[in-house]
Amino acid sequence: MTSAPPASYYRDSMAVALDPCHSLTGQTRADVCVIGGGITGCSAALHLAECGYSVVLLEANDIGHGASGRSGGQILPGLGTDIFTVEKTLGIERAREIWEMSREAVRLTGELIARHSIPCELAWGYLHAAVKPRHVKELAEFQERMARDYHYTATRLLEGAALRERVVTDAYPAVLSDDEGGHLHPLNYTLGLARAAQRAGVRIHTRSAVLNIRRGQPARVETALGSVQAEHLILAGNAYHADVAPELNGRLMRAANYMIATAPLSEAQVAQVLPHNDALADANFVLDYYRLSATRRLIYGGQVSYDGREPHGLQARMDAKITQLFPVLAGIPIEYRWGGDVGITLNRAPDFGRIDSNFYYAQGYSGHGMALAGLAGKLLAETIMGQSERFDVFAAMPHRRFPGGSMLRKPLLVLATNFYRLRDRL
Numbered sequence: 001m002t003s004a005p006p007a008s009y010y011r012d013s014m015a016v017a018l019d020p021c022h023s024l025t026g027q028t029r030a031d032v033c034v035i036g037g038g039i040t041g042c043s044a045a046l047h048l049a050e051c052g053y054s055v056v057l058l059e060a061n062d063i064g065h066g067a068s069g070r071s072g073g074q075i076l077p078g079l080g081t082d083i084f085t086v087e088k089t090l091g092i093e094r095a096r097e098i099w100e101m102s103r104e105a106v107r108l109t110g111e112l113i114a115r116h117s118i119p120c121e122l123a124w125g126y127l128h129a130a131v132k133p134r135h136v137k138e139l140a141e142f143q144e145r146m147a148r149d150y151h152y153t154a155t156r157l158l159e160g161a162a163l164r165e166r167v168v169t170d171a172y173p174a175v176l177s178d179d180e181g182g183h184l185h186p187l188n189y190t191l192g193l194a195r196a197a198q199r200a201g202v203r204i205h206t207r208s209a210v211l212n213i214r215r216g217q218p219a220r221v222e223t224a225l226g227s228v229q230a231e232h233l234i235l236a237g238n239a240y241h242a243d244v245a246p247e248l249n250g251r252l253m254r255a256a257n258y259m260i261a262t263a264p265l266s267e268a269q270v271a272q273v274l275p276h277n278d279a280l281a282d283a284n285f286v287l288d289y290y291r292l293s294a295t296r297r298l299i300y301g302g303q304v305s306y307d308g309r310e311p312h313g314l315q316a317r318m319d320a321k322i323t324q325l326f327p328v329l330a331g332i333p334i335e336y337r338w339g340g341d342v343g344i345t346l347n348r349a350p351d352f353g354r355i356d357s358n359f360y361y362a363q364g365y366s367g368h369g370m371a372l373a374g375l376a377g378k379l380l381a382e383t384i385m386g387q388s389e390r391f392d393v394f395a396a397m398p399h400r401r402f403p404g405g406s407m408l409r410k411p412l413l414v415l416a417t418n419f420y421r422l423r424d425r426l
């Protein structure tokens, strides 16, 4: 799932215009060169420029071409893995710091949208849905442990009529509502960050794939037609980065995820689907997630592929899901279909670190980066400014490479996912 974006609803509803972003030609210099124009890269560039750094951002395609411009748009506290896994590895104190930073990531998203007047349809309210009876127990335990050990009390377990007030379906025995989560138009948010970065002085060059990096102090970043000499480098290519830093090989698995958008719902249909305008994700490993756009389209995501090929019967399966969840929407036209690549790590915790003393990266949000990537950009900026404590809390998380080397990695992951898919059915 690479090059030309498929027919994304987001591309058709763009509301932010950037100043022209010409391809890089010739030689230039900057304090920092950022590689990748998703949320991570745009946020890093913006935060650095606001503190007086000269920044060049190079994007291989267009701003938001990657996951940031294609995603489900759900902004949630937490990580792609549960915080208790972090706790086992780093201890409760570090896990608490990470949990609090994940909450900060959501607040930061709201602050950036307000400060830069980004028209991206931000709405609050999130439901985590149990699909099986065992999920209900797990959600209840999560709620209790989060309140006890993390002082997190924003969640409510809803069943029966209280559940149906928020999502009108028989598909779930319970949902955990979380007032700190929400949703937005991800492409407009990403473009809004890029526009704010431009206003702060960042020079953005699109259609400028980085092909080679000559490490050093300064480093030299090369594209087909130009180069940037910079004191510091940030790699923010996530699942889309193409081997410009071999040290990262095997730390990330690229998995395609698929989205559809229905025709706009009537007011009456909205009342029978998501009357409170919540975002929802279910508790399965291969999960379904959805929300309404500001134009009242149901934006639904799910299904996964690890080999870049569209899964057999994808379209029929996705369409059937809408009707299974909401029989009231039977026959509603599906007007957009697209997909994007998620960068997942073996333990599903994000992977932040240094490739060299002046070369940093943040990646591998494992399907949970809409809010976290914005904070990652801020932490990358703090690190370059000499305050790396918060970045290093994340960077301390140990990461292993996917087993199997380049030949066996994907088949092994497919096997593992099939196991979890089977488990989802039990």
Ligand SMILES: Cc1cc2nc3c(=O)[nH]c(=O)nc-3n(C[C@H](O)[C@H](O)[C@H](O)COP(=O)(O)OP(=O)(O)OC[C@H]3O[C@@H](n4cnc5c(N)ncnc54)[C@H](O)[C@@H]3O)c2cc1C
Binding pocket: 035, 036, 037, 038, 039, 040, 041, 058, 059, 060, 061, 062, 063, 064, 065, 066, 067, 068, 069, 070, 071, 072, 073, 074, 075, 076, 208, 209, 210, 211, 236, 237, 238, 239, 240, 241, 242, 244, 257, 258, 259, 289, 301, 339, 340, 341, 342, 362, 363, 365, 366, 367, 368, 369, 370, 371, 373
């Ligand atoms: C279908 C889908 C649904 C998702 N839904 C959600 C969700 O609901 N909630 C959530 O929290 N997360 C979700 N995610 C994950 C989330 O979108 C990502 O974690 C987040 O956007 C990552 O941002 P990023 O800036 O790090 O990477 P990206 O947005 O992928 O940006 C990387 C950019 O780097 C560029 N690039 C790569 N290599 C080079 C190079 N050599 N030179 C120049 N540029 C380069 C790419 O073109 C790309 O634009 C979803 C992801 C997908 C794909």
